[in-house]
Amino acid sequence: MTYVRTVRARLFSIMLLSVVSSACASDAVETTEGSYANDVLVDTEWIEANMGEASVRMLEVGGNADAFAEGHLPGASFLSMGQLSNPDDPVRGQIATAAQVSAALSGVGVGRDQTVVLYDRRNNLSAARAYWVLKYYQHADVRIYNGGTPKWSEDGQAMSTEITEYEPSNYQTGAADPEIRTTWQYVVDHTDDPATLFCDTRSPDEHLGLDVRAERGGHIPGSINVEWTAAVNSNGTFKSADALAALYGGAGFTSDRQIITYCQSGVRGAHTWFVLSELLGYPSVRNYDGSWGEYGNNPESPI
């Protein structure tokens, strides 16, 4: 609960800063002296200090079980991204149901009251998607180990091959949070809404319809294209708060608008959702889970 209060307090201060900012110049989100809006990233020092704590669970997401077995952060468990998607949904790759997420987290023995630290092997992409899934089902305390296994190795830490067994739990998710995920109908209803901005996190070629990965190519009308990789340092960590604020503020994203992120299947969109909502503290950000895989295949979608 302390963490929740901290996040809310920080979000409030960011919003207050935004209000001040809007009165002065623009509605771009500002961060306080280079800090992120929320304490959702942890570093190697934090991992070392909290490793083995009963209240903390580390989950490697993305990659595969073979790679995990060959080396992982000590004490971590493996969760595949397939366990966090719904195989029965007609739109491929959609978020898993509450029951499916409950089963996945029960299987690795996670409790609702634990701090879950997610990490992956490349650019925090899987970790950010998994973070979004857990927040959608309202797990209170979720963090990302910024940089994952490459950062762990870069900092001179040893990988473990020991598999730590955890007793299965009876995890039950919270209710789905409709404020952070959106649907085709909601998107279409807001394409002409001046209070809504769309962030296309795909490549410029996908955005322009030169690289077509559905029945039709192009983008949601009015979208601003900021490819998700623009938020990532060369070592896979997130860029600084100041750099991110400049990137998205400079692209035209303002705190007085609702922002909808999207990509091809809601993964890259979740990464940018994490950046905008959690790192920069934009107050209203939704990830369009169906993304272009759904939108571009629907003949009724305005393009």
Place this chain on the structure above:
Amino acid sequence: MTPRKLDVRGEICPYPMMRTVSALKKLGEDERALEVVTDHPPALETIPTQAARLGFQTDIEETGASEWRLVITRNEGEAEA
């Protein structure tokens, strides 16, 4: 010739498609097919689409729970990708 194999299990969008395209572009003149294994459902749409642009057709076989094998074969008469 046995098709070259590419295992992208555990990789999520956009990497399965990107790695597949890279592998297709590296196929030798005497190689006509690539076999890809994935567990990421969106890749079942993006990989065939991109492969088609490079002159390949894709056959998809479900090999297990949420796991698929994609056999990507160069169209007859197509030049090297």
